[in-house]
Amino acid sequence: MPKYKLVCFDVDGTLIDNLTFSWQIFHDYFQTDKHRREDARNKFFSGEITYLQWAEHDINLWKEKNAKKDDFFKAINHLRLMEGAMETLAELKKRKFKLAIISGSLNVILEKFIPNYGEFFDDVFLSRIYFDKDGSISEVEATEFDMDAKALALKKIAEREKISLKECVFVGDYLNDLNIIKEAGLGIAFNCSYEELKKAADVVIEKKDLREILKYVV
Secondary structure (H helix, E strand, O other): OOOOOEEEEOOEOOOEEOOOOHHHHHHHHHOOOHHHHHHHHHHHHOOOOOHHHHHHHHHHHHHHOOOEHHHHHHHOOOOEEOOOHHHHHHHHHHOOOEEEEEEEEEHHHHHHHOOOHHHHOOEEEEEEEEEOOOOEEEEEEOOOOOHHHHHHHHHHHHHHHOOOHHHEEEEEOOHHHHHHHHHOOEEEEEOOOOHHHHHHOOEEEOOOOHHHHHHHHO
8 A cells, every 4th residue: 555645736946946936926027016015914924914815915916017817927938847747747646646736826827837737636725816808817716725724725635535644745845835744744845945844844855856756755
């Protein structure tokens, strides 16, 4: 019997290379008001607003700039899939692992780089922007499962699938992955520059090739 049954991935910096924080890329591209962004960020971290309110605030800044779907794709033209990403997903799928995304990233990133992501992932927890026929933002669904709440998403999937947390793997790179990496049976810090996360992880992979995780998972 395989030791692990569920493998969960972060997006920014894990599935997608040369990217730390997708929201920041869009803010830079649309040249939104830095002071308003920082004010909302500070309010979130001081507990004055929820994560959902923070996300909706930032997306409204893009709406004010009349951001279109094509603009979002143009903003991420310089990014690329992490080396070995598709081969890794295909191999895990072939071996009948459950796969999930638990990320604070945005659906437009996946739509550009893994347009058929629905074929690979059984669960996708991230923020979603929907566009109308003119390409304008029509609706927003901000994820509740970023920061410390990523671990809640993991527990939710494990409970539904009747899998113990020991049978779960999480692969991530950023400080908001700290809680979930501690909860997972196998926590992998991948392409990570944060000592705190590396210390909490069971495995640290420096090489930027996702296929490196297979020897620990499979």
